Amino acid sequence: MRRAAGVLRDLAAFLAGRAIALVMRLFAAPRTVWVQGGPLARQRIYFANHTSNADLPLIWTVLPPDLRVRTRPVAAADYWLKGPVRAFFGRDVFGAVLVERRPEARGEGEDPMATIRAALDRGDSLIIFPEGRRNETVKKLLPLKAGLFNMALSHPEVELVPVWIENLNKMMPRGEVVPIPLISTIAFGRPMQRAEGEGKDDFLARAREALLALRERATS
Secondary structure, X not given: OHHHHHHHHHHHHHHHHHHHHHHHHHHHOOXXXXXXXXXXXXXXXXXXXXXXXXHHHHHHHHOOHHHHOOEEEEEEHHHHOOOHHHXXXXXXXXXXXXXXXXXXXXXXXXXXXXXXXXXXXXXXXXEEOOOOXXXXXXXXXXXXXXXXXXXXXXXXXXXXXXXEEEOHHHHOOOOOOXXXXXXXXXXXXXXXXXXXXXXXXXXXXXXXXXXXXXXXXXXX
């Protein structure tokens, strides 16, 4: 019985994933730009700007299917475990690496980076939004959090690929359920890695510059 339930859940996740990809292609009509190399079958950390709930599905959609199954978003547990439907999409469809961001909800001495390091140790690629929350300000980009630096420090062999998403916040504004059809752009930049001896502030400044430079490509 449990095995049958697992098969049905896997099938439901597969069909839901196909449906998400179809909706994203129909409503976002993404124009995808690869500055260098294109999608390659190697372990990577994709770090992107964040203005819409549709950012994650869009990145996930434009990756080739063979890379999609090996690429997991880093996401907030308190958001994705809020209700069975959201938990199904987070865990079963996207295979999210769920991180507890509330200190009061963590066990004593629990390291929120531990699950991320474990996923990287397994060879998974990751999607991360280093601003830490959606940018709903007039600023082009919010300050980047230290998590991206910590990943680069613990796994220096993994490529870090900047991703800029343009125009998607107009497709799915906050509070909207039905997307508004439009053309969006998603640009993947040149892979980068932490330089030997590079400190947190310098690294995050360089990552920020890579994102903002990519924005120019996405809007041109």
